[in-house]
Amino acid sequence: MNVAMQQSTSPPTAAAESRYAAEAQNVTVEFHGHKAVDNVSLGIAKGEVCAIIGPSGSGKSTLLRTFNHLQEPTSGQILINGRPTVPGSRKPKPADLMQLRRTVGMCFQSFNLFPHLTALENIMLAQTKALGRSKDEARERGRHLLERVGLEAKANARPSQCSGGQQQRIAIARALALDPEIMLFDEPTSALDPELGAEVLAVMRELADSGMTMLVVTHEMNFAEDVAEHLVFMADGVIVEQGDPSSVLRSPQQERTQKFLRAVN
Ligand code: ADP
Numbered sequence: 728m729n730v731a732m733q734q735s736t737s738p739p740t741a742a743a744e745s746r747y748a749a750e751a752q753n754v755t756v757e758f759h760g761h762k763a764v765d766n767v768s769l770g771i772a773k774g775e776v777c778a779i780i781g782p783s784g785s786g787k788s789t790l791l792r793t794f795n796h797l798q799e800p801t802s803g804q805i806l807i808n809g810r811p812t813v814p815g816s817r818k819p820k821p822a823d824l825m826q827l828r829r830t831v832g833m834c835f836q837s838f839n840l841f842p843h844l845t846a847l848e849n850i851m852l853a854q855t856k857a858l859g860r861s862k863d864e865a866r867e868r869g870r871h872l873l874e875r876v877g878l879e880a881k882a883n884a885r886p887s888q889c890s891g892g893q894q895q896r897i898a899i900a901r902a903l904a905l906d907p908e909i910m911l912f913d914e915p916t917s918a919l920d921p922e923l924g925a926e927v928l929a930v931m932r933e934l935a936d937s938g939m940t941m942l943v944v945t946h947e948m949n950f951a952e953d954v955a956e957h958l959v960f961m962a963d964g965v966i967v968e969q970g971d972p973s974s975v976l977r978s979p980q981q982e983r984t985q986k987f988l989r990a991v992n
């Protein structure tokens with residue numbers, strides 16, 4: 728074997744040194760014979776913000792959810808830091824899922840906070856349950872995170888005493904409390920008035936600036952253009968077009984993308 732060939736052959740450790748924090752490889756998700764996600768491959772580089780846009784029903788949420796196995800792929804695989812999430816078998820084990828959900832945090836359109844707990848208690852709960860942190864440690868981390876999302880004054884408020892934007896910021900703080908390496912966001916502002924959505928987007932922008940790897944399904948084109956490094960347009964379960972956000976948004980190459988952008992602008 729000559730030297731050039733040796734160099735082009737991946738060493739066994741190459742997978743663990745992947746430049747992608749998260750990667751979908753040929754992921755298909757079928758519901759009742761319908762491919763909601765059809766053979767999609769997508770890598771999110773470490774520290775990158777990747778935004779996914781596209782019409783309703785195009786498979787954006789389904790794809791996003793495969794990254795932390797809230798949705799099992801029918802075929803294909805997910806890699807986190809170059810390692811398959813389900814090594815060698817189709818069904819992940821509960822312990823693997825626990826680890827995965829800590830590494831890959833998620834924030835949904837609906838905030839899903841516990842109504843009977845205060846903001847601080849909501850943020851403390853997963854830390855004590857999933858990470859085994861002491862209450863004092865969880866409280867300190869919770870207070871710090873509430874400060875980070877601008878809500879230290881709401882520590883003892885229940886969700887019903889907070890606006891939608893505040894609840895979403897609490898939900899982001901809760902996800903961050905588990906020290907995720909990657910954050911998934913599924914239309915985190917779509918249930919909010921523009922003004923409250925802006926508060927949430929500001930927190931997400933700060934998170935992006937801090938170097939968090941983020942995969943964000945959004946209909947906020949300005950956010951996608953300003954904050955994302957990579958933009959993906961999905962329709963009918965496939966990636967139709969992707970690339971630099973400004974290029975895709977301002978001079979889309981595919982007719983399907985052009986049609987979508989005309990409709991939303
Ligand atoms: P988007 O987030 O782009 O609006 P989704 O990923 O939610 O799209 O849905 C993609 C397609 O998959 C839709 O046709 C939807 O009805 C279908 N789908 C999503 N989740 C399920 C499910 N749990 N069971 C059956 N069909 C589903």
Ligand code: MG
Nearest residue numbers: 787788789913
């Ligand atoms: Mg969706």
